Structures are given as structure tokens and as C-alpha cells.
Amino acid sequence: MSEQLRLMAVHAHPDDESSKGAAAMARYAAEGVEVLVVTCTGGERGSVLNPKLDRPEVWENIATIRRAEMDRAREILGVQQAWLGFVDSGFPEGDPLPPLPEGCFGLMDPQEAAAPLVKLIRSFRPHVITTYDEEGGYPHPDHVMTHKVSMVAFDAAGDPDRYPDQGEPWQPLKLYYNMGWSKARMFALHEAMIEATGESPYTEWLQRWEERDDKGDRVTTRVPCGEFFEARDDALRAHATQVDPDGFWFAVPLNIQQKIWPTEDYELVKSHVDTRTPEDDLFAGVR
Numbered sequence: 001m002s003e004q005l006r007l008m009a010v011h012a013h014p015d016d017e018s019s020k021g022a023a024a025m026a027r028y029a030a031e032g033v034e035v036l037v038v039t040c041t042g043g044e045r046g047s048v049l050n051p052k053l054d055r056p057e058v059w060e061n062i063a064t065i066r067r068a069e070m071d072r073a074r075e076i077l078g079v080q081q082a083w084l085g086f087v088d089s090g091f092p093e094g095d096p097l098p099p100l101p102e103g104c105f106g107l108m109d110p111q112e113a114a115a116p117l118v119k120l121i122r123s124f125r126p127h128v129i130t131t132y133d134e135e136g137g138y139p140h141p142d143h144v145m146t147h148k149v150s151m152v153a154f155d156a157a158g159d160p161d162r163y164p165d166q167g168e169p170w171q172p173l174k175l176y177y178n179m180g181w182s183k184a185r186m187f188a189l190h191e192a193m194i195e196a197t198g199e200s201p202y203t204e205w206l207q208r209w210e211e212r213d214d215k216g217d218r219v220t221t222r223v224p225c226g227e228f229f230e231a232r233d234d235a236l237r238a239h240a241t242q243v244d245p246d247g248f249w250f251a252v253p254l255n256i257q258q259k260i261w262p263t264e265d266y267e268l269v270k271s272h273v274d275t276r277t278p279e280d281d282l283f284a285g286v287r
Helices: 022-030 056-060 062-077 110-124 141-156 183-197 203-207 226-238 254-260
Strands: 006-011 034-041 080-086 128-131 174-178 221-224 263-271
Touching (some): 006 110, 006 141, 022 034, 022 221, 022 226, 022 263, 034 062, 056 062, 062 226, 128 141, 141 174, 183 203, 183 254, 226 254
Parallel strands (some): 006 034, 034 080, 128 174
Antiparallel strands (some): 174 263, 221 263
């Protein structure tokens, strides 16, 4: 193609972009693709998951801190980033579940909430969009709403009769779901860690796997990006309130990950170009 390729990744909170598809984004950005991360909420109701930062002044300023963390992660990945401006819903817990807070993203009408995303799509003009599956990747209300809004916006952005006040129509060509964890990936890394060290951080997860829905058979596209795993991890660590740098997410050495599973995986769910799966490139059929 004579024009520059463009990729848009739609995420629920600051930090999600660094734990889902970050290495692939960094790879494409390094290759000259224009990459835009869209963050639906500010993470205002997120927890402080790093015990080293679990302090009152951090909780009091969590929204401001998370914006600064997002800036740093964006720089590390070499991408652009935009906020949609919706309010974090928090993650409801308990039995019965408490109601979501009034005015939060999870309670929005998807048709209404899609308007600013349609506007961004029409201004940025991505060829490819990535987002979450119908369960949000996991059942956080903001992740589920991110899926709903992305689906509306993907179809509406190219229709001149929909959202006529949100810019000139632009139809993205492909839509993918992030498919981060499959049983096959976890088991492969688990076996490699047992062989290398005699123990694995995934032992308990695998023992409880029957409680999870394995979506590994839905993967259509595996993007080689192992050389960007270090940038991915650095970006995730930049979200310092959201991850323990000595914790679970960094337990498997990079060299083992790069050898055993050097891809980030996706499911192709919509395409307006000729596509043949399996793929190894989000822009297959577009280039």
C-alpha cells in the first residue's frame, strides 16, 4: 500500500494495553506502522496492586498517577494514545454483587458510548482494530462494555448514515479479539519452567483450569514479536500501581518465553479483505 498502515487497539483501562498485545504493537510501531491505543476509562476506581505503593497518598491521587503511568508506557511502546473519557466502573465483588456506580462506563448505552470511538476511528482511519471478546477477556464490566462499544463503532464508522456529526466515514478493514492466555500456551510455559527450574508459577492455574473457558481453538492469528517482550514488560512495569515488579507476571524468564511461545495471539472476527487463516500478520490481506 502506498499509504501508511494504521493500527488501533481499544482498551478499557490504563495498563490493559501493556498486558494485552503490547509486544505486537511495539513491533508494528518499530516497523513504521502508526499505532493508536484508545483507553476508554481513566482507571479511577482501580486498585493499587503493587504492595510497595499501597499508601494513602497513592490511593488519593490514583487517577492522576495512572495518567502519568500511561504516558510512560506509551513512550516505551512507541505508540500514540487517546482517552475516551469514560469513568471507571470498578470491579464489583460479593454475593450478591453490588450495583455499579451511577454514571460509570459499564452502565452506558453502547450506542451512545460508541460515538467518541467512531469519531476517533474516522479521524485516525485505522486499517485494523483490536479489542476484547464478548466476555471482555475477563468479566470486568468495563472490559465487556469495551467489547460492545468496539463492535458498534467498527460497523458504524464506515456508514455515512450513522453518527453523521462524528466526521467523514472510514471503514476499518479487519477486527481482532486479543487472545492472550490459552491452556496450550500456559502448559507449554509451565513445562519449560519445570524443566529449567523444577517449579512453575502456573501450577495452581492449571489445576483450576477446568473452571475457565479455554479459547485457544479460536486463535486465527499468531504475530511473532518475541524480540519486543522486553518492551512489553517494561511498559507493564511503568504502570507501577497496577503490577508488582517482583510478582507473578514476570516469573518466567524472557528467554524461555521467546523460545517457547514467541507470539501474541488473536482471533480474526471481521474482515473486509480477502483473508486466509491461520495468519502471522494483523495486516494480512491489507498490505
